[in-house]
Amino acid sequence: MPRIPRARNRLTDTPVAGIKRVLLAAPRGYCAxxxxxxxxxxxxxxxxxxxVYVRKQIVHNIHVVSELEKKGAVFVxxxxxxxxxxxxxxSAHGVSPAVVEAAAxxxxxxxxxxxxxxxxxxxxxxxxxxxxxxxxxxxxxxHEEVEGTAGEAPDHITLVxxxxxxxxxxxxDPDKVVWLSQTTLSVDETMETVRRLRERFPNLQDPxxxxxxxxxxxxxxxxKKVARESDLVIVVGSANSxxxxxxVEVALEHGAKAAYRVDYASEVRPxxxxxxATVGVTSGASVPEELVRELLDDLADAxxxxxxEVKTAEEDLIFSLPKELRRDVAGNQDARAIGGRIRxxx
Numbered sequence: 001m002p003r004i005p006r007a008r009n010r011l012t013d014t015p016v017a018g019i020k021r022v023l024l025a026a027p028r029g030y031c032a033x034x035x036x037x038x039x040x041x042x043x044x045x046x047x048x049x050x051x052v053y054v055r056k057q058i059v060h061n062i063h064v065v066s067e068l069e070k071k072g073a074v075f076v077x078x079x080x081x082x083x084x085x086x087x088x089x090x091s092a093h094g095v096s097p098a099v100v101e102a103a104a105x106x107x108x109x110x111x112x113x114x115x116x117x118x119x120x121x122x123x124x125x126x127x128x129x130x131x132x133x134x135x136x137x138x139x140x141x142x143h144e145e146v147e148g149t150a151g152e153a154p155d156h157i158t159l160v161x162x163x164x165x166x167x168x169x170x171x172x173d174p175d176k177v178v179w180l181s182q183t184t185l186s187v188d189e190t191m192e193t194v195r196r197l198r199e200r201f202p203n204l205q206d207p208x209x210x211x212x213x214x215x216x217x218x219x220x221x222x223x224k225k226v227a228r229e230s231d232l233v234i235v236v237g238s239a240n241s242x243x244x245x246x247x248v249e250v251a252l253e254h255g256a257k258a259a260y261r262v263d264y265a266s267e268v269r270p271x272x273x274x275x276x277a278t279v280g281v282t283s284g285a286s287v288p289e290e291l292v293r294e295l296l297d298d299l300a301d302a303x304x305x306x307x308x309e310v311k312t313a314e315e316d317l318i319f320s321l322p323k324e325l326r327r328d329v330a331g332n333q334d335a336r337a338i339g340g341r342i343r344x345x346x
Contacts, residue, residue, distance in 0.1 A: 010298070010301050011268065011298050011302035012301075013301065013302050014274075014303075018277035018278075019306070020302075020303045020304045020306065021277070021279075021306040021307070021308060022278075022279050022306065022307045022308065023230060023280045023281070023308055024226075024282075024307050024309045024310065025222035025280065025281065025310055026312070027219055027222060027311075027312075027314075028222065028281075029283045029288065029289050029292060030286070030289070031213070031285040031317075032319050033213070033215070033285075034059045034285055036113065036115070036319045036320075036321060037058050037091065037113040037115065038058060038059065038068070039321060040089060040111060040113040040321055041073050041089055041113070042068070043321065044089055047324075048087045048109075050071070050072025050073075051072050051073070052072060052073055052074070052086075052089060053081075053082040053083075053087065053088040053089070054068070054073050054074070054075050054076070054088070054089045054091065055076060055077075055079055055090055056077065056144050057240070058073070058091045058092060059091070059092050060241035060286050061237070061238045061288075062238050063238075063263065064286065064288065078102075079099060079103045079106060079108060082103075082106065084106050084107050084108070085106075085107045086108060086109070087108070087109045088103060088110050088111070089110075089113050090110060090111070091113060091144065092118070093114070093118060093143070093145040094119065094122060094148035094149065095112075095114070095144075095148050096148050096151020096152065097151060099148075114148075115183070115213070115319075116319050117183055117213045117214075120209075121181075121183065121207075121211050122148065122149055122152050124180055124207055124211075125150075125152040125156075126152050128178050128180075129156040129157075133156065133176050133178045134172060134173065134177050134178075135153060135158070135177075135178055135179070136160050136169060136171075136178070136179045136180070137157050137160065137179075137180050138180070138185065138190055138193050139159060139160075139161070139181060139182030139185065140185075141159055143242060146159065146182055149180070149182075160193060160197070162193065163189065163192045163193045163196050166196040167200075174200075175203045177203065177204050178204065179194055179197060179204060179205070180207050180211055182211075182212075182242070183216060184212070184213065184216050184242040185212055185246065186220065186246045186249060187212055187217055188220075188250070190212060194206075214315070215243075215315070216243050218313045218315065219243065219247060219282060219284070220246065220247065220250050223235075223247050223250055223251050223254070223280065223282050224251075225310055226282065227251040227256040227280060228254060229280075230255070230257070230278050230280035231257050231276040231278050232256065232258045232260075232272055232276045233248070233251040233252075233256040233258070234261075234262060234280070234295065235247045235248050235259065235260070235261045235262070235284065236261075236262060236282070236295060237261055237263070237286070237287050238263055238284070238286070239263075241284045241285075241286055243285050243286075244261055244285075244286075247261075247282055247284060248260065251280065256280060258272065259280075260272060264291065264294070265291070265294040265295040268295070268298060268299075273302055279304055281295060
């Protein structure tokens with residue numbers, strides 16, 4: 001269950017060498033797929049009334065999950081926990097065909113809020129398996145997105161967790177191998193994994209287009225630029241958010257002297273700010289902007305009131321809501337039929 005944040009921890013303004021400032025990364029926070037999924041749950045509750053069930057966390061952020069629970073969402077691990085005939089939303093991370101079938105057998109009314117960029121990877125897996133390719137899926141074991149993609153072609157997929165796993169990969173036909181990836185990985189680490197795979201399998205094919213999503217890449221590019229000038233980087237995001245965890249790692253790899261992840265501003269420890277002049281701030285792709293604003297307010301209390309935005313891309317990508325939710329309860333085209341108000345990457 002999502003935990004309730006502690007009371008706001010007022011930070012103290014203590015002197016440091018240099019001028020205190022915040023470098024605020026942009027893009028940050030909600031991506032189009034997350035926005036679409038969250039709106040889908042809200043609109044499902046409006047359409048059908050509470051409760052509406054959601055398989056797994058709709059997105060990996062405990063604050064978002066907690067707020068949706070207050071509105072009438074009930075989060076479950078598997079569809080067999082959902083009463084027969086009820087409405088269930090599949091999360092942004094996607095599900096396997098087996099989950100879809102299990103929901104149908106229970107007579108559930110399923111609403112698929114899978115991010116379209118994840119759906120693209122699913123379709124690639126189906127197509128390559130149909131052509132009898134071995135698929136090397138780069139991703140993290142146990143992540144919901146990986147489980148969903150692997151479920152599309154279980155007999156053709158081998159999971160590769162990191163560059164160090166490449167030495168243990170074995171294929172039947174090195175001339176019919178392709179790689180795909182989880183959408184929320186570190187771009188640099190994924191490319192290193194691909195490089196090592198290609199050393200072993202020179203005829204390794206690439207996916208038709210990049211699998212790591214635009215939002216993940218943009219947020220990593222932004223934090224790389226911020227990290228070079230930061231004594232400390234704070235990433236707002238949940239522990240089970242792959243892209244948020246990656247942002248901490250990328251910050252440390254690209255010059256930040258220290259980097260931490262928090263769900264809420266109240267988790268920032270005063271000792272993190274000791275001797276710190278420049279604080280870099282960003283947030284994962286499933287984090288609402290209000291949580292970043294709370295962090296900036298607390299940092300201002302500590303003397304970091306000078307906030308400079310570091311923008312590396314513009315985003316303007318939008319996704320239509322699931323077809324069941326594109327009309328309001330009266331049957332009219334809903335003004336929110338397009339989910340996402342994000343500016344597209346340059």
